[in-house]
Amino acid sequence: MSVIYDRVALIGLGLIAGSMSLAMRRRGLAGEVTGYARSAETRDTARRIGLVDRVCDSAAEAVEGADLVVLCVPVGAMEAVAVDIAPHLKTGATLSDVGSTKRAVIDAVGPHVPQGVHFIPAHPLAGTEHSGPESGFAKLFDNRWCLLVPEGGVDDAAMANLRLLWEGMGAHVDQMEPDHHDLVLAVTSHAPHLIAYTMVGVADDLRRVTDSEVIKYSAAGFRDFTRIAASDPTMWRDVFLSNKDATLEILGRFTEELFALQRAIRTGDGDHLFDYFSRTRAIRRGIIEAGQDTDAPDFGRGKQGE
Amino acid sequence: MSVIYDRVALIGLGLIAGSMSLAMRRRGLAGEVTGYARSAETRDTARRIGLVDRVCDSAAEAVEGADLVVLCVPVGAMEAVAVDIAPHLKTGATLSDVGSTKRAVIDAVGPHVPQGVHFIPAHPLAGTEHSGPESGFAKLFDNRWCLLVPEGGVDDAAMANLRLLWEGMGAHVDQMEPDHHDLVLAVTSHAPHLIAYTMVGVADDLRRVTDSEVIKYSAAGFRDFTRIAASDPTMWRDVFLSNKDATLEILGRFTEELFALQRAIRTGDGDHLFDYFSRTRAIRRGIIEAGQDTDAPDFGRGKQGE
Incomplete structure (x- = not known):
């Protein structure tokens, strides 16, 4: 070029x-x-x-x-x-x-x-x-x-x-468009980051689950969160302060859905959980088809399996 | 052998x-x-x-x-x-x-x-x-x-x-021990999975952010969630139904923390956010030192950067 x-x-x-x-x-x-x-x-x-x-x-x-x-x-x-x-x-x-x-x-x-x-x-x-x-x-x-x-x-x-x-x-x-950008990114990046930061913070706080166990057995799930939650603190502070409305809107929706799933767990409503989890699986398929990731089986394995 | x-x-x-x-x-x-x-x-x-x-x-x-x-x-x-x-x-x-x-x-x-x-x-x-x-x-x-x-x-x-x-x-x-196992896994795996399922479900529901945009621009953060949320629905339904108490306890803690961070965003309390994000960064370091992941810069990139 x-x-x-x-x-x-x-x-x-x-x-x-x-x-x-x-x-x-x-x-x-x-x-x-x-x-x-x-x-x-x-x-x-x-x-x-x-x-x-x-x-x-x-x-x-x-x-x-x-x-x-x-x-x-x-x-x-x-x-x-x-x-x-x-x-x-x-x-x-x-x-x-x-x-x-x-x-x-x-x-x-x-x-x-x-x-x-x-x-x-x-x-x-x-x-x-x-x-x-x-x-x-x-x-x-x-x-x-x-x-x-x-x-x-x-x-x-x-x-x-x-x-x-x-x-x-x-x-x-x-x-x-700027405002649309901020809403799309609140969904695809900003809210997920805040959620990951939160989950890692919760793990850090728990007295009965010692740090070393959380780290030692950080399997699938939590380990991906810790990677997200290791992002630059200054940058992310500014992201949330500067995209306040869209982030809070998405987090509000998130909390609603989470409460519904918690209720399903509490009441033993397995069908609700199964249907929800089946629906989210389809989105992943879409992302792979869009070329934004591969379906190589690396989840929970980092680089070790390669 | x-x-x-x-x-x-x-x-x-x-x-x-x-x-x-x-x-x-x-x-x-x-x-x-x-x-x-x-x-x-x-x-x-x-x-x-x-x-x-x-x-x-x-x-x-x-x-x-x-x-x-x-x-x-x-x-x-x-x-x-x-x-x-x-x-x-x-x-x-x-x-x-x-x-x-x-x-x-x-x-x-x-x-x-x-x-x-x-x-x-x-x-x-x-x-x-x-x-x-x-x-x-x-x-x-x-x-x-x-x-x-x-x-x-x-x-x-x-x-x-x-x-x-x-x-x-x-x-x-x-x-x-069995009960300790269930609590540790609620933190390191079960709660993170439910949260990822929830976030992906929220994205799917939003009318103003079309599916294609969520998928197309699924950058850092959300894409990792979609991978987690693509896990086997039957297995995960049973996980939540069979580890109900520990999962609900951790989710309760999670919601408390999330509300505190949401309030910090709403009130513009940048110091609270910065301190929280700095603390979670240290946990990631611990996981890398424990050999459970590498610090190769692959976040948000899947296999494409390799």
Whole structure:
């Protein structure tokens, strides 16, 4: 592939930014990638491992002359960064982000975007439970979705270029409305994460089931939850605070259903349980057919069975 | 390894029984493995693929002369099977099972065990979301735990042989008291499964988030839930009905914690969320150190990133 942007600036140098840099480098998609992180330690690490072409000591310096600027910081930090970099953005540049919620990002960043800069929020549906500048890898976005979530009209050429970049980094690209994005993600990601965090917290609290037993015998089920519940605390705090309404709505529905299943257990209503579990099995089949996972028998086995 | 039992009978020919047969064959642990399943279709399939050495058309025939009989049927079906086979068990034989709950199995099967037969309930902590005679594979138990859960005194030699068999099939073996087993498993497996089933059911119900979007964008979090929620409906119905008290207790704790986190989201209490998420992260670290999973960055990626 050829160069899509002469200069790309990544603000924040964690898992996503690092993976973007490595994915762009893999295909030569950017002339130069600059980077900035608030923490001097993160900047030092990024320099040491050569994560981007040039690590800058200020966000302003990093975005100077950049054709694409991507905010890769937690959602709660985006407004401050936007205020900081706004005066330094090049006219004609594209400003994007990788936040997990989009209405909050649009509200926080939108008002600070200068005339002549194309603001196209984005959300790559990819990640691991690891974080920090050393956690990135070039294949993170391969075959994953990246949603572009602009509000209202946006420059066609700017959209086309950003789409090309994400496709070049391995992703499939779709466009979605901001509020709909936040509801879909509340179902597919935000509520499941909160539930996993909760279940792991419950296990941790129990006095009669010692930590070592919970860990030692963490079979199918719980172990998958612990992986989810090991995700970056700052990022997830901001996700829940910035997608409050949709998350609370889904959790309310979840609680209703859970109570119905608890009642079925208490009353011994096996038919209700069987019918419910049969229905959910079909959804899994749909996901496998959609190519978002395989049906290899790895559940409860991690990497050990391979 | 050498032969541990001259004849092993497997009653039920699903994922666990099939994997046991293949794992015993891999190391030559049994002289002959017989098998029986209630469904003629399952028996035909087992014969066709050579899952066991001899498929029998009755449970009585399968257990005739067997040194070890293992009940590999859902917990709710165990009592009927025990009644059926009891008159045909060889004196000195060991009777075991692989059910996910143990108090219920002991109550259901125990009273029917003839004098001179050693009853040692067991629970291999291994599985996949697949079921049926064609889902088994020899490596299923490798590096997984198998818990032996006898109540009261049991013959030392019988225990030693069953332990040897499970170790020969690749598992680590531990002994546990029945009621404690049921509580530990409620935390590490049963409650997480019910929660995953619930979340997938909620997603399925939502009208505004179409099925295709939930499936298409099933990123990190939800996809792991769908895998869990694809597990065998009959088996899991019986798990919840037969471990009612412990499961409901853990779900009660879960709901308390979830409400506290929901309140933190509603009131914008970021510190509470951050502290909670930081605590759960440590548990994951413990599981990796205990060798029950790796920290390879595969979360949300299934097999695709490998």
